[in-house]
Structure formats: C-alpha cells, structure tokens
Amino acid sequence: MTLQKWKILKSDFIIDNQWCRVRQDQVELSDGTIVDDYFVNVRPEIALILPITPNNEIVFVRQYRHGVQEILLELPAGTFDPEKEDSLSAAKRELEEETAYIAQELVFMTTIYDNPVKDDNKIHIFLGLNVEQTGKIELDITEEIEIVLVPIKDVTKKIMSGEICVAGTISTIFMGLEFINN
Helix, strand or coil: CCCCCCEEEEEEEEEECCCCEEEEEEEECCCCCEEEEEEEECCCEEEEEEEECCCCEEEEEEEEECCCCEEEEECCEEEECCCCCCHHHHHHHHHHHHHCEECCEEEEEEEEECCCCCECCEEEEEEEECCEECCCCCCCCCCCEEEEEEEHHHHHHHHHHCCCCCHHHHHHHHHHHHHHHC
16 A cells, blocks of 8 residues: 545635634545545744753743643744744744843754644754853743753753653754764
C-alpha cells in the first residue's frame, strides 16, 4: 500500500475570528471513505527561542496558560504572520517583548510541526546566544510573565520533575543543547 494524501472535497470555516479559526473539512481517505467533519485549527506560525546568557543560564518565562488552566515554565515564543514578517524577525521581537533580552547571535535551528493531527501551523526554532537584558518588555493584553533564569545544568532535572512540561519547549531544549555540544 502506498500512502496518499487525503482529498479535500469541501472546506468551510466554522469559527473565524482573531482568537480562534476552525475549519471543517469534508475529506476522502485513500480507501474512498468520506469523512464529513474533520476539524482543523488554523493557527499562526510560531517563533520559539532558546535564549542562553553568557553565564550559561536559559531564560524562561513563567505564565498562565488558560487552555490547561495552569501556570507553566516555558521558553519565550510568539506568533507571527509569515506574509508580514520572517521567522528571524519574529524571534528577535518576541524575545525582547517577553523578556527584554536581546541575543548577540540568533541561530535558526529547524522548523517543526506543532500538532499536525489537528493544527496547521509550524514552530520555527532559534538558539539565542549571549543574550543580555538590554531591551524593553512589551507584553500583549493576555500576557503576564515572570522571567526565570535556570542554569543549563539544572534544566534536565526540571524536565524530569515535570516543572518544565511544554512539548515545544522540551524539544527545543534538547535540540539546542545538542546544537551547542556539536
């Protein structure tokens, strides 16, 4: 059997506003089965940054995430429209807006899919080297952020204990540490 993409027969937005866009697709699977109600979250692209200070600390943000109704420790990140801004510019902007840190060097590592089962967006991952707090914080209306510096040597323990539990953050940490060590 050769894998094939599904054929979209019909597609309509059932929710379409600035905070949430949901598309309902009618699709034909490769075996001819028709699925009338496959829902896709149409989400903006994300720039995610692993910022490392000259003292080998990672800059995290702690913030409330209403989807899970928890306060979480994660890396700075934010959305952007690729038709208006490239991922590097978005990464620089988001790092400064959320933390006031500016990277002396910002290195693109890779692009990954966020949640390809139901979401259509990508995460563009950057490594920020020699970051210093010389910028200005400019938070969005829904952001309340605490900046947390964690020594690189303590990060794995925080992941294993569950204190750091956001998938994009964890994958970025391991990717970035591998990048640095090679």
